[in-house]
Amino acid sequence: MRLATLFSRIAQYAFLVFVFLFIATPMIVILVFSFDANRFPTIPWGGFSLEWHKAVLEDGMIRTSFMNSLVVAGSTAVIATFVGFAAAYIDYRYVFRGKSLMGLAVAIPPAVPASILGMAMLAFLSRVGLFGSVSAIVACHVAIASSFAMAIVRLRLRDFPPELEPAAHNLGAPPFTTLMRVVIPFCQPALIASFFLTAAVSFDEFLIAWFVGGTVETLPVRILNLLQGQVNPKINAIGTIVLAISVTLVLLAQNFIGARATQRSGTQEE
Amino acid sequence: MNNAFVSLRKLEKKYPGHQAVRGIDLDIRAGEFIALMGPSGCGKSTTLRLIAGLEEPSSGEIAIAGRSMNGVPAFERDTPMVWQSLALFPFLSVVENVEFPLRMKKIAPIERRKRAMEWLDRMGLSAMAGRNIAQLSGGQRQRVAIARALVTQPPILLLDEPLSALDAHLRVRMQTELSRLHKELGITFVYVTHAQSEAFALADRIVLMNDGVIQQSGRPQDVYREPENAFVAEFMGTNNIISGKIAGRSGAFAVIETPLGCFEVPGERLVSGPASFVGSADRVSLSGEHSDAVNRVSGLVIGVEFFGSTQTVFIDVAGHEFRVQKPQHEIDALDLQPGREVHLGWQPAHAWVLPQAA
Numbered sequence: 001m002r003l004a005t006l007f008s009r010i011a012q013y014a015f016l017v018f019v020f021l022f023i024a025t026p027m028i029v030i031l032v033f034s035f036d037a038n039r040f041p042t043i044p045w046g047g048f049s050l051e052w053h054k055a056v057l058e059d060g061m062i063r064t065s066f067m068n069s070l071v072v073a074g075s076t077a078v079i080a081t082f083v084g085f086a087a088a089y090i091d092y093r094y095v096f097r098g099k100s101l102m103g104l105a106v107a108i109p110p111a112v113p114a115s116i117l118g119m120a121m122l123a124f125l126s127r128v129g130l131f132g133s134v135s136a137i138v139a140c141h142v143a144i145a146s147s148f149a150m151a152i153v154r155l156r157l158r159d160f161p162p163e164l165e166p167a168a169h170n171l172g173a174p175p176f177t178t179l180m181r182v183v184i185p186f187c188q189p190a191l192i193a194s195f196f197l198t199a200a201v202s203f204d205e206f207l208i209a210w211f212v213g214g215t216v217e218t219l220p221v222r223i224l225n226l227l228q229g230q231v232n233p234k235i236n237a238i239g240t241i242v243l244a245i246s247v248t249l250v251l252l253a254q255n256f257i258g259a260r261a262t263q264r265s266g267t268q269e270e
Numbered sequence: 271m272n273n274a275f276v277s278l279r280k281l282e283k284k285y286p287g288h289q290a291v292r293g294i295d296l297d298i299r300a301g302e303f304i305a306l307m308g309p310s311g312c313g314k315s316t317t318l319r320l321i322a323g324l325e326e327p328s329s330g331e332i333a334i335a336g337r338s339m340n341g342v343p344a345f346e347r348d349t350p351m352v353w354q355s356l357a358l359f360p361f362l363s364v365v366e367n368v369e370f371p372l373r374m375k376k377i378a379p380i381e382r383r384k385r386a387m388e389w390l391d392r393m394g395l396s397a398m399a400g401r402n403i404a405q406l407s408g409g410q411r412q413r414v415a416i417a418r419a420l421v422t423q424p425p426i427l428l429l430d431e432p433l434s435a436l437d438a439h440l441r442v443r444m445q446t447e448l449s450r451l452h453k454e455l456g457i458t459f460v461y462v463t464h465a466q467s468e469a470f471a472l473a474d475r476i477v478l479m480n481d482g483v484i485q486q487s488g489r490p491q492d493v494y495r496e497p498e499n500a501f502v503a504e505f506m507g508t509n510n511i512i513s514g515k516i517a518g519r520s521g522a523f524a525v526i527e528t529p530l531g532c533f534e535v536p537g538e539r540l541v542s543g544p545a546s547f548v549g550s551a552d553r554v555s556l557s558g559e560h561s562d563a564v565n566r567v568s569g570l571v572i573g574v575e576f577f578g579s580t581q582t583v584f585i586d587v588a589g590h591e592f593r594v595q596k597p598q599h600e601i602d603a604l605d606l607q608p609g610r611e612v613h614l615g616w617q618p619a620h621a622w623v624l625p626q627a628a
Contacts, residue, residue, distance in 0.1 A: 161355065163357040166324045166344070168359075168370075170350060171350060171371040171418070172346075172374035172375060177374065181370075185361040186361055
C-alpha cells in the first residue's frame with residue numbers, strides 16, 4: 001500500500017514535469033540557441049555568444065518596431081484598463097435596460113477569430129481614414145483588451161462589500177470622491193493586474209497589428225517579416241527578448257490578480 | 271415637543287412590492303439614547319437609513335436640528351453610522367480609516383492625524399494605528415468603527431445592530447463602553463436592534479416597531495410592564511396574554527371572563543366589551559399546592575427551559591401555554607417533571623389590561 005502511494009506520488013510529479021516540458025521546450029530552445037555562436041541552430045552548440053543579441057539591438061527596423069510595440073502596448077494598457085474599469089463599475093453599480101446585451105458585446109471580441117476581427121477592423125479603419133498608424137493599432141488592441149480588463153475588474157468588484165459606498169457617503173464623501181477614494185483603491189490590485197495583462201495581450205498580438213498597421217510594424221510583425229525573408233539567426237535573439245518581456249508582464253499581472261487588498265502593504269514592500 | 275433634535279413626520283418608505291415604513295411620527299430629544307427595536311423586516315433599519323439620508327423617503331419629512339433634511343444628500347448630513355458589518359475600508363490602515371471623515375471635511379493632514387490618534391487612544395487602540403483592518407480582532411474592529419464615526423464630533427450617532435456580530439461576552443463589554451461614551455459625549459444615539467437585552471440595557475427610550483409602524487414608544491420598564499397591545503406584550507417574550515370579555519366589577523377591579531375562568535384585573539373604567547390582559551411570567555406564582563391568590567389556574571408542566579440565573583417553566587392550562595419565570599433554586603425545589611400538575615396564581619394588581627384590545 002505504501003509502495004503504491006509512493007509510486008502514485010512519483011507518477012504525479014513525472015506527469016507535471018512532462019506537461020511543463022511540453023509547454024516550455026520550444027521557448028527553452030529559442031532561449032538556448034539565441035546565445036549560440038553558430039549561424040544556424042544546430043547541435044552541438046557552437047559556443048556562447050552575444051553576437052545575435054547585439055545584431056538585434058543594432059538593427060534599426062527592429063528597434064523601431066520594438067518602440068512601436070512598447071508605445072502600442074503602453075497606450076493599450078492604459079486605455080483598456082480605464083475602459084474596462086468603467087464598464088465593470090457600471091455593470092456592478094447600475095441596473096439598466098440592455099445590461100445583458102452589454103455583457104454579450106464585451107464577450108464577443110475574444111471569441112471572434114482574430115483574422116476576421118482584423119479584416120473587419122481594416123475595412124472599418126480604412127473608411128474612417130485611420131488605417132496604417134500607431135493609433136489604429138492601439139484602437140484595435142483596446143477593443144480586444146478591454147474585455148480582459150473588464151473581466152479582471154469585475155472579478156474584484158464581486159468581492160466589494162455593498163455597504164462601503166453608502167458608508168463613504170455617510171462619512172461625508174460625495175459620489176465622485178467615493179469613486180476615487182473607495183472604489184478605485186479597493187480595485188487597485190485588479191487595475192494593476194489588468195494593466196500588465198492588457199499590455200501583454202497587446203505586446204504579443206500579431207494578426208490585427210499586421211492587418212491594420214500598414215507600414216507601421218510592431219515587433220511580432222517585424223519577426224514574421226524577418227522569417228519570410230530567410231532563416232535569420234536574429235530571430236532567436238528577438239524571441240528571447242519578447243519572451244522575457246511577455247513572461248514578466250504576465251507574472252506581474254498574476255501577482256496582482258491573486259493579491260487581496262489586505263495584503264497591499266505586504267506587496268508594496270516587495 | 272418642539273425642542274426635538276430629530277423629528278420624523280408621517281414618514282413613509284415604499285419599495286416596489288412592499289412598504290417598509292408606513293407613516294412614522296417620532297421626536298428624538300438632543301442627547302437621548304433611543305433604541306428602535308422590532309423583529310426583522312419591521313422597518314427599523316430603513317428608518318435609520320432614512321435619517322442618515324441613505325434612502326429617500328417616499329413621503330413625509332425628516333428634520334434634524336430644526337432643518338428639513340428632504341433633498342439633503344447623505345454626504346451633507348452629519349449623521350455618522352456604525353454598521354452591522356462595520357463597513358471599514360480594507361485598503362486603509364486603522365488610523366487612515368479613522369481619518370477618512372476628517373479628510374472629507376478637508377482638515378489638514380497633521381490636525382487630522384492628531385485627532386484620529388486621540389480617538390484611537392480613547393478606544394485603547396493607539397498601538398494598532400498602523401495595522402491593517404484584517405489584523406484586528408472583532409472587538410478591535412468594532413472600536414475602530416466607533417472611533418471613525420465619532421471622530422468628527424457629530425451631534426448624533428446612528429448604530430445599526432452594531433453588536434450582533436460579536437460574541438456574547440464581548441457584546442456585554444461593548445454595551446458598557448457604548449453606554450459610557452453616550453454619557454461622556456452627551457450626544458444623541460439612535461440604536462437599531464432586534465435584541466431586547468441590548469435595548470433595555472442601553473436606551474433611555476424604546477421605540478418598538480412592527481410592520482413599518484411604531485407599536486409603542488416609552489421607557490424600557492414601561493414598555494416591559496405596560497405594553498400597549500398584544501404585539502408588544504408578545505414581543506417581550508415573557509408575557510402570558512389572556513383574552514376574554516368584561517363580565518362585571520369586583521370592588522376596585524374589573525372581572526374578565528375568559529375560556530380559562532374569571533379573573534380580576536385592574537381598570538376603573540372597564541365595564542364591558544372584549545379585553546385582553548397580561549400576566550407577566552415573573553409575577554405569576556407557581557406551587558405544587560392550591561394557590562390562595564385571587565386569580566388562579568391549574569395546569570400540567572410541559573417542560574423547563576434554562577435561561578441562566580432564571581428558568582422558564584411552560585405549563586399547559588386547558589390548551590393555553592403559560593410561562594412562569596422563577597429563580598433556578600425555586601424551580602429546583604419544586605422538582606417539576608413534565609406532566610405534573612401545578613397551580614398558578616397572581617394578584618389582580620399585577621395583571622395589566624392591554625389598552626388596545628386585540
